Amino acid sequence: MGTERNLVASRFARGCRCFAVLVDESVGGYGWFSTGREWIGELELEITLPAGEGYIWNCATIPEHRRKGIFGSLLVGISQAARREGFKRLWIGSVAIPAERAVGPSGFRPALRFVAITLPGAHVMKVHLATEGQLSSTACSVLSIKPGLHIRRNRSRRH
Numbered sequence: 001m002g003t004e005r006n007l008v009a010s011r012f013a014r015g016c017r018c019f020a021v022l023v024d025e026s027v028g029g030y031g032w033f034s035t036g037r038e039w040i041g042e043l044e045l046e047i048t049l050p051a052g053e054g055y056i057w058n059c060a061t062i063p064e065h066r067r068k069g070i071f072g073s074l075l076v077g078i079s080q081a082a083r084r085e086g087f088k089r090l091w092i093g094s095v096a097i098p099a100e101r102a103v104g105p106s107g108f109r110p111a112l113r114f115v116a117i118t119l120p121g122a123h124v125m126k127v128h129l130a131t132e133g134q135l136s137s138t139a140c141s142v143l144s145i146k147p148g149l150h151i152r153r154n155r156s157r158r159h
Contacts, residue, residue, distance in 0.1 A: 031059035072102035111139035
């Protein structure tokens with residue numbers, strides 16, 4: 001987990017779980033799953049999940065295994081495990097990277113779209129509804145945010 005390896009113990013201690021895709025008995029990719037509050041560093045927001053909902057985050061594919069479907073397999077595997085445990089809704093954030101194309105086919109639908117820029121001392125973010133209706137409204141609720149422009153001081157956290 002590279003520079004984040006020193007965060008693993010504290011993540012497990014607060015109840016986060018780590019899932020991995022194994023390729024030839026070694027880790028090809030991994031991702032974290034939370035069921036409580038979790039910090040979303042890219043957005044400088046905290047997600048607060050109601051009972052029965054989970055958040056998939058900090059997914060990574062080991063460089064030599066990229067472009068092999070690892071990320072999509074990881075999402076499907078976490079989703080199946082969560083469904084077996086009775087979770088009704090899962091949240092995931094994505095960024096404009098090639099692996100993002102696996103999010104939709106894995107069963108996720110867009111709720112909100114963000115444009116975020118971090119400047120020295122300030123975080124500027126524009127929040128757009130991806131769809132009209134309950135899904136986008138619920139996403140705003142779990143993130144405690146409203147659509148529109150948000151400008152505030154940087155709030156960095158390691159999680």
